[in-house]
Amino acid sequence: MVVVERRKPIKVKEAIERVMNFAINGGKDFISIEQANGHFLGEDLVADHDVPLFNRSPYDGFTFKSTDTENVSSENPVLLQVIGEIGAGSVFTETVKNCQAVRIMTGAQIPAGCDAVVMLERTQEINQDGKTFIQLKQSFKSGDNISYKGEDTKKGTVLAEKGTFITPGVIALLATFGYKQVPVSKKPKVGVIATGSELLQIDEPLQPGKIRNSNAYMICAQIERAGGLPIYLGQFNDNLETCFTQVQEALDKVDFLITTGGVSVGDYDYLPAIYEKLKADVLFNKVGMRPGSVTTIAEKDGKLMFGLSGNPSACYVGFELFTRPVIRTFLHCKQPFLKSETALLGVDFPKPNPFDRFVRGHLTFKDGKLLATPVGLDKSSSVSSLAMTNVLIVLPAGSRGYEEGMEVKAILLEDQYGTSYQSFLSKDNSKPGRKEHHHEQ
Numbered sequence: 546m547v548v549v550e551r552r553k554p555i556k557v558k559e560a561i562e563r564v565m566n567f568a569i570n571g572g573k574d575f576i577s578i579e580q581a582n583g584h585f586l587g588e589d590l591v592a593d594h595d596v597p598l599f600n601r602s603p604y605d606g607f608t609f610k611s612t613d614t615e616n617v618s619s620e621n622p623v624l625l626q627v628i629g630e631i632g633a634g635s636v637f638t639e640t641v642k643n644c645q646a647v648r649i650m651t652g653a654q655i656p657a658g659c660d661a662v663v664m665l666e667r668t669q670e671i672n673q674d675g676k677t678f679i680q681l682k683q684s685f686k687s688g689d690n691i692s693y694k695g696e697d698t699k700k701g702t703v704l705a706e707k708g709t710f711i712t713p714g715v716i717a718l719l720a721t722f723g724y725k726q727v728p729v730s731k732k733p734k735v736g737v738i739a740t741g742s743e744l745l746q747i748d749e750p751l752q753p754g755k756i757r758n759s760n761a762y763m764i765c766a767q768i769e770r771a772g773g774l775p776i777y778l779g780q781f782n783d784n785l786e787t788c789f790t791q792v793q794e795a796l797d798k799v800d801f802l803i804t805t806g807g808v809s810v811g812d813y814d815y816l817p818a819i820y821e822k823l824k825a826d827v828l829f830n831k832v833g834m835r836p837g838s839v840t841t842i843a844e845k846d847g848k849l850m851f852g853l854s855g856n857p858s859a860c861y862v863g864f865e866l867f868t869r870p871v872i873r874t875f876l877h878c879k880q881p882f883l884k885s886e887t888a889l890l891g892v893d894f895p896k897p898n899p900f901d902r903f904v905r906g907h908l909t910f911k912d913g914k915l916l917a918t919p920v921g922l923d924k925s926s927s928v929s930s931l932a933m934t935n936v937l938i939v940l941p942a943g944s945r946g947y948e949e950g951m952e953v954k955a956i957l958l959e960d961q962y963g964t965s966y967q968s969f970l971s972k973d974n975s976k977p978g979r980k981e982h983h984h985e986q
């Protein structure tokens with residue numbers, strides 16, 4: 546008699562903890578600023594000088610001594626002699642004396658002695674005896690219309706921490722501080738292997754009993770979204786020895802290895818046997834979640850192997866919950882977990898579930914509120930539900946279902962800022978908010 550192994554599911558929280566025990570920080574690389582967008586900072590970005598570096602004019606206008614404008618008004622205007630001009634990038638070296646002004650352009654350095662600027666539109670130029678004057682009809686205080694040294698940022702300020710996702714805004718700062726080469730976190734090399742004799746290459750015509758290998762491409766894209774470097778290592782056939790050798794060889798080439806399929810209890814589900822043969826330490830092989838209950842994670846000499854389900858939706862969810870935070874930790878992100886928001890559930894979900902459910906959903910705004918609506922067929926094997934998915938709707942295990950309008954936690958899949966482990970788990974939605982009942986008149 547063959548006894549099929551009965552696996553004992555552990556809680557999602559416990560599973561994440563076990564995996565995160567093996568999450569490590571990676572190294573650092575230097576790449577050109579032109580390529581840095583979308584990478585992660587490999588060092589804190591610290592201002593090594595004040596910005597602006599000098600007091601400068603925020604306007605095209607004239608600069609002068611504010612003391613020359615005391616008691617000045619439209620009834621009592623003052624004339625200042627224009628003794629020169631400064632374009633942005635030039636420096637005026639002469640000393641500006643009382644009752645003198647210098648024509649100055651936006652961004653140009655304020656010359657010594659001057660402490661205020663007037664916009665061109667607020668002055669009148671007068672030419673007398675071959676000299677140029679401006680007439681001012683208002684008084685100015687010291688500092689009026691000056692953009693001060695260090696007002697944007699002071700030298701020594703940490704502007705973005707190591708592990709920050711590099712956006713165009715971060716690129717602006719990197720350029721400001723002269724980073725032609727940018728220190729970025731080394732991207733982890735994440736190997737991907739698809740398993741199953743039913744899998745066709747995606748450019749092959751369909752055949753009876755076969756399907757195209759969609760998971761490998763999906764996972765590679767998820768790795769990229771998470772910030773890793775996908776390395777697609779191909780498809781296994783269903784031969785244990787070849788599979789074993791492939792996994793063993795793959796492990797040497799990558800920082801983490803993902804397989805999809807072959808982790809359940811089927812006759813050709815070889816991953817459990819491969820882990821055993823590798824003498825890898827299986828952290829768990831069953832999680833109290835749907836989809837993805839078969840997700841199996843093992844570790845060999847500290848290197849993580851993610852045995853994700855073959856079912857597309859289960860594979861997708863398993864990656865986001867377990868692999869993504871490990872990738873983000875490698876990238877030095879301080880907040881490696883996906884952020885979540887409280888949203889209103891868009892439909893009834895009457896079926897109770899003994900496992901926590903992670904429903905693929907789409908988050909939108911409706912009447913100023915966040916609405917999370919499941920997309921497509923809510924089955925582990927479903928692939929069509931994934932295209933519109935931008936959140937995972939968390940429906941904690943329980944003996945009852947959920948109603949439309951209840952408050953639920955929605956894990957934001959496209960968010961780049963993330964959250965800490967504590968806060969990932971802390972938004973306790975085990976007791977979902979009740980639907981708001983409006984009294985009908």
Ligand SMILES: Nc1nc2c(c(=O)[nH]1)N[C@H]1C(S)=C(S)[C@@H](COP(=O)(O)OP(=O)(O)OC[C@H]3O[C@@H](n4cnc5c(N)ncnc54)[C@H](O)[C@@H]3O)O[C@H]1N2
Nearest residue numbers: 739741758759760761806807808809814839854855856859
């Ligand atoms: N007797 C039991 N059967 C199953 C159990 C169980 O507990 N006892 N668990 C079920 C659950 S839950 C899931 S999820 C699946 C997981 O199966 P595997 O991870 O072993 O994956 P496979 O058997 O290889 O494939 C499952 C399914 O996914 C399709 N697949 C596989 N790879 C790909 C790919 N690269 N692209 C697209 N689709 C893929 C495959 O054709 C199968 O249809 O096991 C249940 N069974």
Ligand code: MOO
Nearest residue numbers: 837838839859925
């Ligand atoms: O692991 Mo399966 O995805 O629970 O459905």
Ligand SMILES: [Mg+2]
Nearest residue numbers: 807809811814
């Ligand atoms: Mg299977």
